[in-house]
Amino acid sequence: MAEAAISLNSADLPDPWGQSIEDIDPSRPEYFLNNRHGEYFRRLRKEDPVHFCAKSAFGPYWSITRFDDIVAVEQNTKVFSSEPSIIIGDATDDFEPPMFIAMDPPIHDVQRRAASPAVAPQRLSELEDLIRSRAAAILDSLPRDEPFNWVDRVSRELTTQMLATLFDVPFEDRYLLPYWSDIATSSEAVGVNFDMAERQRVMMECLAYFSKLWQERAAAPPKFDFISLMAHNPDTRDMVTNPMELVGNLMLLIVGGNDTTRNSISGGIVFLNQNPAEYDKLRANPSLIPNMVSEIIRFQTPLSHMRRTVKEDTVFKGKQIRKGDKVVLWYCSGNRDESVIDNPDEFHIDRDRARHHISFGFGIHRCMGNRMAEMQLRVLWEEIMKRFERIELVAEPKRVSSNFVNGYEEVMVRLHEKA
Secondary structure: OOOOOOOOOHHHOOOOOOOOHHHOOOOOHHHHHOOOHHHHHHHHHHHOOEEEEOOOOOOOEEEEOOHHHHHHHHHOOOOEEOOOOOOOOOOOOOOOOOOHHHOOOOHHHHHHHHHHHHHOHHHHHHHHHHHHHHHHHHHHOOOOOOOEEHHHHHHHHHHHHHHHHHHOOOHHHOOHHHHHHHHHOOOHHHOOOOOHHHHHHHHHHHHHHHHHHHHHHHHOOOOOOHHHHHHHOOOOHHHHHOHHHHHHHHHHHHHHHHHHHHHHHHHHHHHHHHOHHHHHHHHHOHHHHHHHHHHHHHHHOOEOEEEEEEOOOEEEOOEEEOOOOEEEEEHHHHOOOOOOOOOOOOOOOOOOOOOOOOOOOOHHHOOOOHHHHHHHHHHHHHHHHHHEEEEEEOOOOEEOOOOOEOOEEEOEEEEEEOO
């Protein structure tokens, strides 16, 4: 990265309303680490919603910050391409495996279609009882007499167990999945200082593990896990001969099923504690849980951005954008757009049209596992409300330093059981 240091002190961050508009660089990871990014985006939405940043740690780029503008860009795949990458920075280690989320039609459509039956509606209905039994077992195993980290004991554990099912990975190997996911998203290209040689080494370990599973699944009758589906589909069964494409798509599916759900599970605890009146609403009316889940996902916005690259000179909202320019779609800003969402900075579990958000993206790249994420959160909260009067946040949450994954390292809580 061009900037050597990341400020851990929010007092050191520039005033979002005091600096010149052209100097605002909303990609700085310390804004997200300190949960201070909101005001920079509020100013951009108000004064310069299609904003050009000439100098950043990730090179020059455009920011799209309003809800409707993000949707418009998502719909125009002929001009705004997902290739070669969907994150703001470029690979610094010549290691950027291709994956279908970073591809345009028709290849994107073919590869996505091969994996999607694993999270199709019928498959999800078959998995709900399994999710419920696992959520119940996790909650029943938690300490009742001491604080603990909700991220480790619940958020990561539930999503890891379900990922193991979606990939049909041996249960004893399940912790490899979040480990690989965290390594995959730890990149200088999103503001995380990391040993990129070590990252590449770990990804090769991941590739070796899944290549073996792929060969086993290809030789066995087809099933509904991600690997078997892709190994048997005529359009993707030869992917094993392209190791970089294989590891890229596997990491996409792991990250998509891990980071997003995990951080929304953690975020829900944080938001209810920060808004005790909403917690009171939930206790009085647990039927609000499905609506609350959508509000949690909007409010958290687990992935802060996606990038597009312009394939031809274009004019967008009066701004001349050149071929090859980076365009960053800030979902975390669109989900707080005052012109589309009433009182967007307020957390309301009974919000009207709570599902009207862009945390899952829009258009052909809309999150394939969105219903799986919603179901995991819904079932978990149904089981929580059976057991606990309150889950108390006992310390300030510790967030991750990344402008891509909007997440938590630590959410310390104490349980209060129902009488």
